[in-house]
Amino acid sequence: MKRPSRLAAPLVTLLLLSLYLLTGVALAETVFVQSKTAKLRSGKTSLDSVVADLKFGEPLEVLSKEGNWLAVQTARGAKGWIFAGKTTPTKPAGSEDDVLAKLGKSFRRTEAGDVTASAGARGLDKVSEGYANRVGITQQHRDAIDRMAAYRINDQEVEDFLKQGGLGEYAK
Amino acid sequence: MNMRSKFPRALTLALSLVTFSTWSGCAEIQQIAEESARRSGDERMAKIIHGSGTVVSGLLPISYEEEQSIGAAIALQVVARYGGVYDQPEITRYVNLVGRAVALTCDRPDIPYHFAVLNSDSINAFAAPAGYVFVTRGLLKQIRNEAELAAVLGHEIAHVSQKHILEVIQRSKRLAGVSEAGLAYAHQNPDVFKNLIDAAAKKLLDEGLDQEKELEGDSLGEVFAARVGYDPTAYVVLLNRLRVLKGDDKAFFKTHPNFSNRINAVQQVIQTHGWKPTGVLLENRFARLRGKI
Numbered sequence: 142m143k144r145p146s147r148l149a150a151p152l153v154t155l156l157l158l159s160l161y162l163l164t165g166v167a168l169a170e171t172v173f174v175q176s177k178t179a180k181l182r183s184g185k186t187s188l189d190s191v192v193a194d195l196k197f198g199e200p201l202e203v204l205s206k207e208g209n210w211l212a213v214q215t216a217r218g219a220k221g222w223i224f225a226g227k228t229t230p231t232k233p234a235g236s237e238d239d240v241l242a243k244l245g246k247s248f249r250r251t252e253a254g255d256v257t258a259s260a261g262a263r264g265l266d267k268v269s270e271g272y273a274n275r276v277g278i279t280q281q282h283r284d285a286i287d288r289m290a291a292y293r294i295n296d297q298e299v300e301d302f303l304k305q306g307g308l309g310e311y312a313k
Numbered sequence: 314m315n316m317r318s319k320f321p322r323a324l325t326l327a328l329s330l331v332t333f334s335t336w337s338g339c340a341e342i343q344q345i346a347e348e349s350a351r352r353s354g355d356e357r358m359a360k361i362i363h364g365s366g367t368v369v370s371g372l373l374p375i376s377y378e379e380e381q382s383i384g385a386a387i388a389l390q391v392v393a394r395y396g397g398v399y400d401q402p403e404i405t406r407y408v409n410l411v412g413r414a415v416a417l418t419c420d421r422p423d424i425p426y427h428f429a430v431l432n433s434d435s436i437n438a439f440a441a442p443a444g445y446v447f448v449t450r451g452l453l454k455q456i457r458n459e460a461e462l463a464a465v466l467g468h469e470i471a472h473v474s475q476k477h478i479l480e481v482i483q484r485s486k487r488l489a490g491v492s493e494a495g496l497a498y499a500h501q502n503p504d505v506f507k508n509l510i511d512a513a514a515k516k517l518l519d520e521g522l523d524q525e526k527e528l529e530g531d532s533l534g535e536v537f538a539a540r541v542g543y544d545p546t547a548y549v550v551l552l553n554r555l556r557v558l559k560g561d562d563k564a565f566f567k568t569h570p571n572f573s574n575r576i577n578a579v580q581q582v583i584q585t586h587g588w589k590p591t592g593v594l595l596e597n598r599f600a601r602l603r604g605k606i
Contacts, residue, residue, distance in 0.1 A: 292426050
């Protein structure tokens with residue numbers, strides 16, 4: 142009778158390990174950060190300390206769920222809680238499209254030489270200013286668009302506003 | 314006689330370079346190929362390579378920098394046609410805070426969004442590319458709480474995040490046989506650029522976006538506001554109030570689907586997510602500013 146190969150045991154172990162890992166992967170749920178600002182906290186309230194600042198579109202592995210909060214692990218291995226409203230089950234759209242948009246601009250710029258927009262703090266650049274001249278938009282309306290674009294509210298002010306209103310992760 | 318002429322070899326090389334430059338994203342390579350063809354005295358080939366780049370650029374989406382120029386130009390038309398911007402510092406700040414809170418959780422949160430109130434009694438709201446969002450005083454007067462305002466701003470933010478108006482521009486330029494609409498083009502052909510902006514402004518302000526875009530705006534606006542934590546049923550209450558107020562106003566429905574369809578779309582979203590009323594309306598915070606509208 143032929144003796145079983147010496148490789149049989151390690152192979153069976155490897156097969157079982159692969160099955161375990163595959164099953165594990167299939168069971169793990171991944172969500173993505175769906176907010177410009179999102180914090181990974183040490184507990185499931187907005188009062189718990191911040192473990193890490195998360196980036197828009199960052200994938201997170203869901204470890205468990207409790208109410209409006211998810212226990213997650215980042216790709217870098219950081220574990221903590223995130224408000225579920227700041228996540229989405231599908232990868233947020235936009236990045237691929239933006240790459241194409243940049244490519245399009247690159248081609249168009251080649252034809253244009255060094256024409257640039259001076260958006261900066263102003264709303265109107267040379268192109269929109271040129272349009273305003275052609276259609277006779279008043280200075281008052283041009284100033285309004287400039288003021289609108291220059292109006293600044295930082296992310297912290299928005300965060301304070303949410304907190305004051307008991308919104309999102311600050312819900313009472 | 315040598316059957317392999319110089320032209321097919323040059324053609325193959327040049328087209329390969331153009332193809333490579335297309336996929337690699339290096340417009341410079343296209344430029345090198347074009348110059349090389351010109352230097353070798355093959356002006357026809359230089360034009361073919363140049364044309365390939367133009368065709369490619371026409372097919373690619375508009376960049377954010379270009380979107381800013383287009384957005385500002387359309388925003389100028391909105392402000393000019395709707396009584397200018399209503400400058401009341403507390404209301405401006407409040408609308409910007411609510412709008413930016415909603416924009417943080419939209420599908421395109423990485424661009425700045427700007428919010429302003431239009432000094433008009435008509436009941437409406439608009440968005441221009443690159444994040445310009447407007448709501449009229451007339452609509453603000455109909456709103457009863459912050460959750461309703463958040464949904465209205467969410468609807469407009471969705472038009473920006475889904476690039477609905479840029480699609481109109483892309484379609485118009487195709488119809489006009491124009492392969493570009495960017496900054497370069499605007500400088501070289503200001504009249505055509507003006508026509509494209511005028512056509513987009515007409516579509517936005519007079520004819521209205523396609524109904525499916527408006528319904529998508531309603532659905533996504535509902536989702537964005539709910540993500541922030543506002544009561545998901547608030548938008549339905551507002552749309553019902555406007556339905557009673559506007560009835561079958563033909564002028565209004567020229568630019569929007571009828572309210573029954575809009576309410577159905579929003580209720581469908583609520584049902585899909587299994588959302589229930591939460592009572593997070595923030596009526597008091599909104600009421601503090603009502604006297605100033």
